[in-house]
């Protein structure tokens with residue numbers, strides 16, 4: 058089972074970026090823990106990070122032919138991107154939206170997600186564990202369907 062994990066804008070800055078909100082782990086730390094976790098649950102994960110909306114749209118489109126599902130943290134594009142939402146709809150793969158912080162506890166503008174309504178599920182607020190919860194939920198879903 059092949060899963061693509063997409064990290065959106067500014068997530069390349071994890072570890073340095075607002076550590077009180079996003080923690081001290083770098084994206085590299087998170088990806089290597091995710092690879093280990095994936096092995097244990099029978100999944101094979103690949104990673105993609107971009108600060109560019111168009112590149113994320115292309116990665117979602119390209120995933121169609123290669124992956125069984127996607128875990129995405131769309132970062133700030135969560136709250137603005139019709140293009141990412143449309144790409145998710147057109148790729149037809151199950152997509153889990155994850156956020157490190159609880160976006161519903163934060164500023165009003167973070168409380169609107171263009172992605173949630175087209176996602177299989179949403180995990181928000183468990184720190185970097187949101188990624189692990191999202192990945193295991195997606196793998197479980199794929200095993201059962």
Ligand code: DQA
Pocket residue numbers: 066067068130131132133134135155156157158159160167
């Ligand atoms: C985030 C929440 C977004 O509102 C923010 O713009 C991010 C990170 C999170 O993981 O908590 O970049 O997606």
